Amino acid sequence: MANQNKVLKTVFLSIMVAIGVVISPILRIEGMCPTAHLINIVCAVFMGPGYSLLCATLIGIIRMMFMGIPPLALTGAVFGAFLSGVLYKLSHGKIIFAVLGEIFGTGVIGAIVSYPVMTFLVGKGGLTVFYYVPMFITATIMGGCVAYIFLISLKKTGMLTKIQDRLGCEVYEGKRNSSK
DSSP: OHHHHHHHHHHHHHHHHHHHHHHTTTSOBTTBOHHHHHHHHHHHHHHOHHHHHHHHHHHHHHHHHHHOOOTHHHHTTHHHHHHHHHHHHHTTSOHHHHHHHHHHIIIIIIHHHHHHIIIIISOOOSOOTTTTHHHHHHHHHHHHHHHHHHHHHHHHHTHHHHHHHHHTOOOOOSGGGOOO
Protein backbone atom coordinates (compact mmCIF):
# COMPACT_ATOMS: atom_id res chain seq x y z
CA MET A 1 0.00 0.00 0.00
CA ALA A 2 2.85 2.40 0.81
CA ASN A 3 4.43 1.80 -2.61
CA GLN A 4 1.06 2.37 -4.29
CA ASN A 5 0.72 5.71 -2.42
CA LYS A 6 4.15 6.79 -3.64
CA VAL A 7 3.22 6.01 -7.23
CA LEU A 8 -0.12 7.80 -6.88
CA LYS A 9 1.57 10.84 -5.30
CA THR A 10 4.13 10.95 -8.10
CA VAL A 11 1.42 10.71 -10.75
CA PHE A 12 -0.69 13.37 -9.04
CA LEU A 13 2.34 15.66 -8.66
CA SER A 14 3.14 15.16 -12.36
CA ILE A 15 -0.42 16.09 -13.29
CA MET A 16 -0.29 19.23 -11.12
CA VAL A 17 3.02 20.26 -12.72
CA ALA A 18 1.65 19.62 -16.22
CA ILE A 19 -1.50 21.64 -15.51
CA GLY A 20 0.59 24.44 -14.00
CA VAL A 21 2.88 24.62 -17.02
CA VAL A 22 0.13 24.37 -19.62
CA ILE A 23 -2.36 26.87 -18.18
CA SER A 24 0.17 29.45 -16.99
CA PRO A 25 0.65 31.16 -20.38
CA ILE A 26 -3.03 30.86 -21.27
CA LEU A 27 -4.56 32.34 -18.12
CA ARG A 28 -1.96 35.02 -17.50
CA ILE A 29 -1.99 38.78 -17.05
CA GLU A 30 1.24 40.66 -17.78
CA GLY A 31 3.41 40.34 -14.67
CA MET A 32 0.91 38.06 -12.92
CA CYS A 33 0.15 34.37 -13.05
CA PRO A 34 -2.90 33.69 -10.85
CA THR A 35 -3.14 30.08 -11.99
CA ALA A 36 0.24 29.34 -10.41
CA HIS A 37 -1.20 30.33 -7.03
CA LEU A 38 -4.29 28.20 -7.61
CA ILE A 39 -2.02 25.20 -8.29
CA ASN A 40 0.18 25.99 -5.25
CA ILE A 41 -2.77 26.08 -2.85
CA VAL A 42 -4.49 23.01 -4.27
CA CYS A 43 -1.26 21.03 -4.17
CA ALA A 44 -0.54 22.24 -0.61
CA VAL A 45 -3.97 21.12 0.61
CA PHE A 46 -3.92 17.80 -1.23
CA MET A 47 -0.30 16.81 -0.56
CA GLY A 48 1.34 19.09 2.00
CA PRO A 49 4.15 21.66 2.04
CA GLY A 50 6.95 19.49 0.66
CA TYR A 51 5.08 18.41 -2.42
CA SER A 52 3.69 21.90 -2.98
CA LEU A 53 7.21 23.32 -2.84
CA LEU A 54 8.44 20.64 -5.26
CA CYS A 55 5.52 21.30 -7.61
CA ALA A 56 6.13 25.08 -7.65
CA THR A 57 9.87 24.53 -8.20
CA LEU A 58 9.33 22.14 -11.11
CA ILE A 59 6.76 24.42 -12.75
CA GLY A 60 9.10 27.40 -12.35
CA ILE A 61 12.11 25.56 -13.80
CA ILE A 62 10.11 24.26 -16.78
CA ARG A 63 8.63 27.72 -17.45
CA MET A 64 12.08 29.34 -17.28
CA MET A 65 13.70 26.72 -19.51
CA PHE A 66 11.07 26.41 -22.22
CA MET A 67 9.04 29.62 -22.07
CA GLY A 68 11.75 32.19 -21.46
CA ILE A 69 10.16 33.31 -18.18
CA PRO A 70 12.53 35.21 -15.84
CA PRO A 71 13.48 33.86 -12.38
CA LEU A 72 10.24 35.37 -11.07
CA ALA A 73 8.73 31.99 -11.96
CA LEU A 74 10.63 30.60 -8.97
CA THR A 75 10.87 33.51 -6.54
CA GLY A 76 7.20 34.27 -7.12
CA ALA A 77 6.02 30.78 -6.31
CA VAL A 78 8.14 28.70 -3.95
CA PHE A 79 7.69 30.71 -0.74
CA GLY A 80 3.92 30.83 -1.06
CA ALA A 81 3.64 27.18 -2.04
CA PHE A 82 5.58 26.05 1.01
CA LEU A 83 3.94 28.48 3.46
CA SER A 84 0.51 27.52 2.15
CA GLY A 85 1.13 23.90 3.06
CA VAL A 86 2.67 24.73 6.43
CA LEU A 87 -0.20 27.00 7.51
CA TYR A 88 -2.77 24.46 6.30
CA LYS A 89 -1.10 21.80 8.39
CA LEU A 90 -0.62 24.02 11.47
CA SER A 91 -4.28 25.11 11.33
CA HIS A 92 -5.36 21.45 11.20
CA GLY A 93 -6.89 21.71 7.77
CA LYS A 94 -8.42 25.18 7.55
CA ILE A 95 -8.42 26.06 3.86
CA ILE A 96 -8.39 29.80 4.49
CA PHE A 97 -4.96 29.45 6.12
CA ALA A 98 -3.61 27.72 3.02
CA VAL A 99 -4.82 30.70 0.97
CA LEU A 100 -3.35 33.21 3.44
CA GLY A 101 -0.04 31.34 3.39
CA GLU A 102 0.11 31.67 -0.39
CA ILE A 103 -0.84 35.35 -0.29
CA PHE A 104 1.78 36.24 2.34
CA GLY A 105 4.46 33.82 1.13
CA THR A 106 4.29 34.90 -2.50
CA GLY A 107 2.73 38.35 -2.23
CA VAL A 108 5.16 39.63 0.37
CA ILE A 109 8.15 37.29 0.85
CA GLY A 110 8.42 36.18 -2.79
CA ALA A 111 7.92 39.71 -4.06
CA ILE A 112 10.65 41.13 -1.82
CA VAL A 113 13.07 38.28 -2.67
CA SER A 114 12.40 38.95 -6.36
CA TYR A 115 13.90 42.43 -6.09
CA PRO A 116 17.56 41.41 -5.55
CA VAL A 117 17.21 38.49 -7.97
CA MET A 118 15.93 40.70 -10.78
CA THR A 119 18.21 43.63 -9.94
CA PHE A 120 21.52 41.90 -9.35
CA LEU A 121 21.23 38.60 -11.22
CA VAL A 122 19.13 39.67 -14.21
CA GLY A 123 20.33 43.29 -14.27
CA LYS A 124 16.90 44.91 -14.42
CA GLY A 125 17.17 48.53 -13.27
CA GLY A 126 14.71 50.96 -11.76
CA LEU A 127 13.23 48.56 -9.24
CA THR A 128 12.55 49.11 -5.55
CA VAL A 129 12.33 46.51 -2.80
CA PHE A 130 8.52 46.57 -2.94
CA TYR A 131 8.20 46.86 -6.73
CA TYR A 132 6.66 43.39 -7.20
CA VAL A 133 4.43 43.40 -4.09
CA PRO A 134 1.27 44.93 -5.67
CA MET A 135 1.37 42.60 -8.69
CA PHE A 136 2.17 39.50 -6.66
CA ILE A 137 -0.49 40.19 -4.01
CA THR A 138 -3.11 40.86 -6.68
CA ALA A 139 -2.28 37.62 -8.48
CA THR A 140 -2.27 35.58 -5.26
CA ILE A 141 -5.64 36.99 -4.22
CA MET A 142 -7.11 36.11 -7.63
CA GLY A 143 -5.67 32.57 -7.62
CA GLY A 144 -6.43 32.18 -3.91
CA CYS A 145 -10.11 33.03 -4.35
CA VAL A 146 -10.51 30.42 -7.09
CA ALA A 147 -8.60 27.83 -5.04
CA TYR A 148 -10.72 28.57 -1.97
CA ILE A 149 -14.00 28.16 -3.86
CA PHE A 150 -12.76 24.97 -5.51
CA LEU A 151 -11.47 23.40 -2.28
CA ILE A 152 -14.52 24.38 -0.21
CA SER A 153 -16.72 22.81 -2.90
CA LEU A 154 -14.69 19.60 -2.70
CA LYS A 155 -14.86 19.69 1.09
CA LYS A 156 -18.67 20.09 1.12
CA THR A 157 -19.09 17.06 -1.12
CA GLY A 158 -16.60 14.98 0.87
CA MET A 159 -14.25 14.66 -2.11
CA LEU A 160 -11.42 16.60 -0.44
CA THR A 161 -11.14 14.00 2.30
CA LYS A 162 -11.37 11.15 -0.20
CA ILE A 163 -8.60 12.61 -2.37
CA GLN A 164 -6.33 13.29 0.61
CA ASP A 165 -6.97 9.81 1.99
CA ARG A 166 -6.35 8.15 -1.39
CA LEU A 167 -3.06 10.03 -1.73
CA GLY A 168 -2.07 8.84 1.73
CA CYS A 169 -1.84 12.40 3.02
CA GLU A 170 -2.99 13.85 6.31
CA VAL A 171 -6.77 14.24 6.45
CA TYR A 172 -8.24 16.92 8.70
CA GLU A 173 -11.83 16.01 9.49
CA GLY A 174 -13.70 15.95 12.76
CA LYS A 175 -13.66 18.34 15.70
CA ARG A 176 -10.38 20.06 14.86
CA ASN A 177 -11.66 20.97 11.39
CA SER A 178 -15.17 22.12 12.21
CA SER A 179 -14.74 25.57 10.65
CA LYS A 180 -13.60 26.57 7.19
